[in-house]
Amino acid sequence: MSLSGVPAAAATPATRSELAFFPTRALRRSLGLIILLAVLTIMLGRVEFVIALAPFAIGLAALLGHVPTIEPTAQIKLSSEASFEGSSSEAVLRLHNEAEVPVVVHSALDHGQWLTFTQGTNYADVVKANSVRERRVPFTMNRWGSLHIGPAYYRALACGGLLEATRQVAAPKNMRSTPTAMPTDLKFRMPDARGFVGPHRSTLHGDAAELAEVRYFQPGDRLRRIDWRSSARSQHLYVNATESERDVDVTLVLDTTSEAGTSAGVKGAASVLDLTVRSAFGVTAHFTEQGDRVALWEYAPHARHLRSGTGRRQQEAAGVWLTKTMVAEHPSPVDPRRYLSMLRSGQGLIIVFTPLLSNSPLDFMGLLASTGRSLLCVDTLPRDLQPNHVSEQALRLWHLERENLLADLEERGVHVLTPTRTAQGDRLSFVYSPATSQGKGHSYGAVA
Structure with a gap:
């Protein structure tokens, strides 16, 4: 089985x-x-x-x-x-x-x-x-x-x-x-919201209540947008430009090329695949409930895909799609460049769920960061997982190597999030702020 x-x-x-x-x-x-x-x-x-x-x-x-x-x-x-x-x-x-x-x-x-x-x-x-x-x-x-x-x-x-x-x-x-949706606490301003309607500020100006700037009157501006106080002081017509509220595209990429740990069910220990599926479903539920479009991909040789959608229907479709997620017994290598070409081009947010156990997903995230896309990484390796039959010195070197890997991703502008274990179970919490950037990527701040 x-x-x-x-x-x-x-x-x-x-x-x-x-x-x-x-x-x-x-x-x-x-x-x-x-x-x-x-x-x-x-x-x-x-x-x-x-x-x-x-x-x-x-x-x-x-x-x-x-x-x-x-x-x-x-x-x-x-x-x-x-x-x-x-x-x-x-x-x-x-x-x-x-x-x-x-x-x-x-x-x-x-x-x-x-x-x-x-x-x-x-x-x-x-x-x-x-x-x-x-x-x-x-x-x-x-x-x-x-x-x-x-x-x-x-x-x-x-x-x-x-x-x-x-x-x-x-x-x-x-x-x-x-799968049960892992509780997810997301507090952020989404990058480059370019949809038609939604809860996030857009880079495009439009009808809304959030003031963006005060500028000169241009042909086509509505008269109700005129700032009469500024116009009276400068003797020129000024209008209030507002930021429209739009939705964004969120792409979830699930790394299924490797598995580690033992699954003991919903109330027991979780494997890499368990954390991947439950955290992805929690993130999907969060974004679809606030009106964003969510698409899901499997980072695997067959590249299974769920097209972008929003609302409760997309959330239910994601639940069905995630139940079919599995790790192949003999997976073949994945070409990161070929996989990158299949993703939809855009300025939305990409979240990669990976245990960081192989080089292929690391190369893939490096290519994403080099293109300037907004990128997050969720580390799905269980916190209580320990390699078997290794000495204490080898285990310490393994932890140091993994810390160096996470630090290298941070330098590239990719913030790594880890599900935290609470009394109620696993929880994924983070804050996203695209105001600061490192290199070509964005900077992220995690919530403890």
Whole structure:
């Protein structure tokens, strides 16, 4: 099974077959006992053996008086096909018996590793004749991704356990566990807002309440914009120019070329992929809620892409897109220059989520910084991750090398943000201020 919980292959759906009930060991033993007592009665001429034989024969005949000819069928249904990780949901195991006699159905439910069932996964249900029985199976989703419930393996018993049906399989169901959005505290003035409407100041002047400058009157200016006090003092017409409020383009780039750490679910330790997906979804939710356009890219050889959009619809689409994020078992190298050419040219903000474990994403961020784009980097390496089987001196050198790497990115104008662990969980906090620049990039200040 892959990291995201997708089953390797789907099971074959259950089919209904005729005359599929066969004798069990209990029926064979009962017949053997009756035959043995009958032989002893004939050979020994003992009448008392008939008294011992009669209950077995009468009971066996009564139980086999009505033999089912049709196997029951089973089907898995989900109360919801999508929910957030850590939440509880419910599946329904629907058993349908079309035979004229009741049957007992024993079922075993298979599932992905990130699902926890509070009532177990093995059940025995009595299904009456010509009826349907539904068993509700509550479970909890412990991690984001595409999770599967099933297949369900079930077997029917009839006539007091004397007959059994062949083992059947109910088709599995897939459901989507959307990652929880990491709480994100963003306090900044966005760079180069050039959209039509939005909450950020734009580099373009327009109708708004934020004063940009007082300038000479030009043909086309509205009369209500005239600053009469300045005009009266200088004997020239002056107008108040305001900054319009626009939206911006935000591009999130997720580095999926490497993975580190162990995922223990929503309440346990987080791996690199967990921090990447949850922090990206938190940033996406923040920007889409305030009206900005957000696009998502995977920094991987296949370059999976979610086109730019805004609003709640884009947020839901991003949640679906992020559940399919995974790290390839044998990733091929990524060409940073080829990837840079695929990004949309513009002056919006680019946020790169990377654990900084390989040179390719570093080269990519260097190319972005050299083009003068506004760039942020989110370090998704878990803080409690430590290399295994290394000496204390080697571990210290590894920490020093990583500190030098982060300092080098700061000198290039790329500020590195790290999710902080709080009592409520991981949180991403930072302040963005494009007023100061270093080199061709912008300077960023982090909030502790």
